[in-house]
Amino acid sequence: MKTGIAGSLESNDVMITIKESEEQKIEIKSIVDAFFHDDIENTVKDVLRTKKLENVEVLVQDRGALDYTIRARLLTAIARMEKSDD
Amino acid sequence: MIRSLLFVPGNNPGMIQSADVFGADGVIFDLEDSVHIYEKDNARNLVGSFLANHPIRPAKIVVRINSFDSPYVIADLEAIVSDRIDYILLPKATAKDLKQLDEHLTEIEKKTGMQKTIGVIPLIESAASLVEAKNIAFCPRVEAMMLGAEDFTADMGITRTKKGDELAYPRAKLAVICKAYDILAIDTPFTDVNDDLGLRDDALTAMNLGFTGKAAIHPRQVGIINNVFSPTEEKITWAKRVMEAKKDADKKGFGVFSLDGKMIDKPVIARALAIREQARACKAWDDNDEE
Numbered sequence: 121m122k123t124g125i126a127g128s129l130e131s132n133d134v135m136i137t138i139k140e141s142e143e144q145k146i147e148i149k150s151i152v153d154a155f156f157h158d159d160i161e162n163t164v165k166d167v168l169r170t171k172k173l174e175n176v177e178v179l180v181q182d183r184g185a186l187d188y189t190i191r192a193r194l195l196t197a198i199a200r201m202e203k204s205d206d
Numbered sequence: 207m208i209r210s211l212l213f214v215p216g217n218n219p220g221m222i223q224s225a226d227v228f229g230a231d232g233v234i235f236d237l238e239d240s241v242h243i244y245e246k247d248n249a250r251n252l253v254g255s256f257l258a259n260h261p262i263r264p265a266k267i268v269v270r271i272n273s274f275d276s277p278y279v280i281a282d283l284e285a286i287v288s289d290r291i292d293y294i295l296l297p298k299a300t301a302k303d304l305k306q307l308d309e310h311l312t313e314i315e316k317k318t319g320m321q322k323t324i325g326v327i328p329l330i331e332s333a334a335s336l337v338e339a340k341n342i343a344f345c346p347r348v349e350a351m352m353l354g355a356e357d358f359t360a361d362m363g364i365t366r367t368k369k370g371d372e373l374a375y376p377r378a379k380l381a382v383i384c385k386a387y388d389i390l391a392i393d394t395p396f397t398d399v400n401d402d403l404g405l406r407d408d409a410l411t412a413m414n415l416g417f418t419g420k421a422a423i424h425p426r427q428v429g430i431i432n433n434v435f436s437p438t439e440e441k442i443t444w445a446k447r448v449m450e451a452k453k454d455a456d457k458k459g460f461g462v463f464s465l466d467g468k469m470i471d472k473p474v475i476a477r478a479l480a481i482r483e484q485a486r487a488c489k490a491w492d493d494n495d496e497e
Contacts, residue, residue, distance in 0.1 A: 126248055127248070130220070131220055132220035133219050133220070186223060188223075188252075188255040188256050188258070188260045189252065189255070189256075191255045191259060192248070192251040192252040192255035192256075193248070193251075193252075195251050195255070196248045
């Protein structure tokens with residue numbers, strides 16, 4: 121199964137793992153989950169929509185990353201997944 | 207006016223989003239040496255996303271891309287070139303590289319319909335680059351040159367010292383070429399971030415040779431560098447007095463006059479005018495004082 125990982129668990133960063141799946145599934149673990157869960161999910165969905173990716177499983181391990189960081193890490197994870205071997 | 211340029215690692219979101227608060231005249235988002243070879247894609251996406259999406263950005267933005275002897279140049283440029291950046295800092299620069307960079311930038315600017323032309327700051331980091339620095343300065347888009355002392359001394363096979371005697375010749379040569387081509391001369395970073403006095407001495411040495419600014423590798427270096435490359439109160443007062451004395455001399459029709467017993471002629475007036483411009487850029491000159 122193709123998988124891509126990008127980012128880190130440092131403060132202000134996020135680690136994103138993405139892999140092929142039979143359905144879309146987004147799991148968010150964030151230190152600011154109570155306040156920003158929906159914002160993070162919307163950002164992830166927006167990037168997936170832009171990249172025309174539907175059937176993927178995304179794990180977001182957030183350490184307080186801002187929107188631009190989540191977008192960047194997800195884009196890198198997607199590119200790495202696409203380049204990875206099955 | 208660029209007195210200080212602060213290097214910020216391109217793969218560190220915490221530092222990238224705080225880059226505007228340290229008082230540097232410009233920030234260099236680094237995609238080269240501070241980024242591990244396995245993280246180049248992460249860094250260029252992060253800097254690209256910051257530039258495209260983050261609402262607050264530093265006043266002057268420079269991006270150090272990877273050098274032309276790496277496979278990353280095109281991907282770096284495609285990720286970061288936009289109206290939101292001011293300069294590309296090109297490591298290990300040669301005149302040949304600058305020609306290629308100009309072609310790539312022109313293509314991207316046309317393709318994306320950009321409103322501005324991106325400037326280039328070549329990093330002079332080898333004996334060969336220093337020898338052809340005059341040709342490099344003459345290349346399109348070059349608005350400043352920076353000395354990269356770590357790579358330069360490595361290329362020469364000599365040791366870099368804190369005192370920096372080994373940099374006297376490259377610094378002097380680069381400063382003179384920059385002046386001759388009317389571009390900014392940016393000095394190499396001082397690498398001991400805990401030695402404030404050493405940094406001050408190093409910056410003063412560069413300034414006295416003709417450098418107009420200096421790179422910083424830590425936020426705590428920015429204030430010291432800004433201070434060294436700003437005109438002192440003493441210089442500003444002297445420049446104001448020269449301006450006043452010149453007005454009197456103009457009324458009397460004197461081309462040369464004296465102030466405190468010293469002859470003031472055209473080169474001295476030019477120095478006073480240069481101090482006035484520097485002081486204005488630092489908001490340390492009140493034009494109302496010039497009556």
